[in-house]
Amino acid sequence: xxxxxxxLVVHTQRPPAVGLAHxxxxxxAERGHAAVVPPSDAEALALPAWECDGDKIRTPVAVxxxxxxxxxxxxxxxxxxxHEVPVLGVNVGHLGYLTEVEPAEIEEALSRVLAGDYTxxxxxxxxxxxxxxxxxxxYVVLNEAVVEKTxxxxxxxxxxxxxxxxxxxxxxxxxxxxTPTGSTAYSLSARGPIxxxxxxxxxxxxxxxxxxxxxxxxxxELESISLEVIDGxxxxxxxxxxxxxxxxxxxSITCRAGPHNARLVTFGKRDFHQILKTKFGLADR
Numbered sequence: 001x002x003x004x005x006x007x008l009v010v011h012t013q014r015p016p017a018v019g020l021a022h023x024x025x026x027x028x029a030e031r032g033h034a035a036v037v038p039p040s041d042a043e044a045l046a047l048p049a050w051e052c053d054g055d056k057i058r059t060p061v062a063v064x065x066x067x068x069x070x071x072x073x074x075x076x077x078x079x080x081x082x083h084e085v086p087v088l089g090v091n092v093g094h095l096g097y098l099t100e101v102e103p104a105e106i107e108e109a110l111s112r113v114l115a116g117d118y119t120x121x122x123x124x125x126x127x128x129x130x131x132x133x134x135x136x137x138x139y140v141v142l143n144e145a146v147v148e149k150t151x152x153x154x155x156x157x158x159x160x161x162x163x164x165x166x167x168x169x170x171x172x173x174x175x176x177x178x179t180p181t182g183s184t185a186y187s188l189s190a191r192g193p194i195x196x197x198x199x200x201x202x203x204x205x206x207x208x209x210x211x212x213x214x215x216x217x218x219x220x221e222l223e224s225i226s227l228e229v230i231d232g233x234x235x236x237x238x239x240x241x242x243x244x245x246x247x248x249x250x251x252s253i254t255c256r257a258g259p260h261n262a263r264l265v266t267f268g269k270r271d272f273h274q275i276l277k278t279k280f281g282l283a284d285r
Contacts (some may be wrong), residue, residue, distance in 0.1 A: 004062040004114050005034045007085065009076040011068025012044035014188055017092040020103055021045055027107050030236070033114070036061065040080065061085050065106075068097070071279025073098040073239045077142045077262040081125055088113055088265035090145065097184055097275055113265060121266045123181050124200045124221065125258030128239055132251025139238040140258045143182030147227050147247060148207060148236055156235045157212050161226040162219065169230065174207035177214050177225050177255040181262075184276070192216045197272055213217050217281065221257040228252035 006028055011017040021037075025047060028035050035050050047158040066076040067091045080191055089099030090106055101109045112118055128145045128254045149156045158175055160167045180195040183203055186204050188194060191203035200221040205209035206214055219225065229235050229247045237244040237253065247253070276282075 005036060005060060006110070006114075007061045007064035007076075007080070008037045008041065008045075009064055009066045009068075009072060009079065010037070010041050010045060011072045011085075011092065012041055014068060014092055017067045017072075018045060019050055020090060020106060021047075024065060024067070024106055024110065025050070026108065027110060030212065045050075057240070059143070060243075063088060065090060067092060069093040070098045071241065073264075074142055077125070078140065078240065081140055081142075081260045081262050083257070084260060084263060086113075086263040086265045088118075088121055097272075097279075098181075098264065112267065118265050118267055119145075120262040121197075122261040123142065123197055123264060124180075125181050125260060125262050126177065126179050127256050127258040128177075129254045130237065130244065130251075131253070133245055133247050135237070135238070135244045138259065139239050142179065142262050143185045143240050144176050144178040144187060145172055145253060145255055146176050146186060146207075146238045147229070147253065148238075149233070150236050151233055152244065154233060156229065157231040158235070159230050160204070160217065161227040161228075162217075163223050163227070168213070170206055170209060171211050172206045173208040174235075174238070176203070176205040176207060176243070177227070178203040178205065182259070184279075187216070193218070194276065202257070224254055224256040226252055226254040262274055 010021045036052040037050050039051050057099050064080050064087045066087050073089045091099035097216045124237045125140050127140050130136050141194040155171050158170045176187045181197045183195040187205040189206050190207045204217040232249050234248045237247050
């Protein structure tokens with residue numbers, strides 16, 4: 001086995017995840033491998049020697065270990081998708097759609113990954129261009145971008161363009177632009193469809209719309225969706241659950257398929273449809 005560098009992205013607020021990170025670190029060190037962690041994680045884990053250089057884990061990391069739940073996986077994808085580093089999810093907590101192995105399997109999983117005994121599940125990402133506000137720029141997320149109201153008792157008005165052509169104005173509590181992977185996240189709770197993560201598409205799902213047109217739009221991966229706030233009250237923006245602040249009147253986001261896939265490590269043991277059955281308690285017969 002060649003010497004490799006492994007990234008660790010950890011839910012540092014969960015003691016079991018912190019313990020697993022130290023366990024993985026010890027296992028790697030005993031076998032002559034190196035590890036790097038983001039600066040914030042290095043401090044919380046008391047592993048200053050393994051802090052990576054800069055704000056992101058970059059190549060030549062062979063693989064990254066996400067230790068937590070789906071939220072930790074989303075953070076790992078945000079850090080690593082642009083560098084095409086594969087991510088292995090270790091589930092600490094509730095059943096996750098994205099995590100691959102359980103804590104008891106971590107050493108075996110590391111051994112297999114470092115030996116190249118795994119496959120890659122490529123997932124479409126979403127590129128979000130934010131025009132206006134303090135967080136203007138481009139971001140890549142795995143699940144969704146959400147623009148929603150900030151005041152209870154009021155709707156917001158969002159002008160939607162598809163492929164730079166005006167479509168309609170939504171009066172709604174919010175709009176979700178999701179990937180197929182994100183179809184089982186917030187979009188699902190807003191009655192959006194469940195889409196196989198192998199598919200490539202953009203989903204536009206309204207949240208409690210105050211209009212007759214209340215269906216999810218499923219668009220091709222080559223199309224784009226723009227949402228502009230046309231309400232004086234403004235709206236809030238979140239990307240994969242991360243609050244990005246307010247969008248004022250006239251400010252907008254544009255969403256399209258991301259330039260890089262999320263590369264999730266799999267050993268072929270977990271099946272999306274079986275996870276779905278378990279999540280919803282569906283009967284076998």
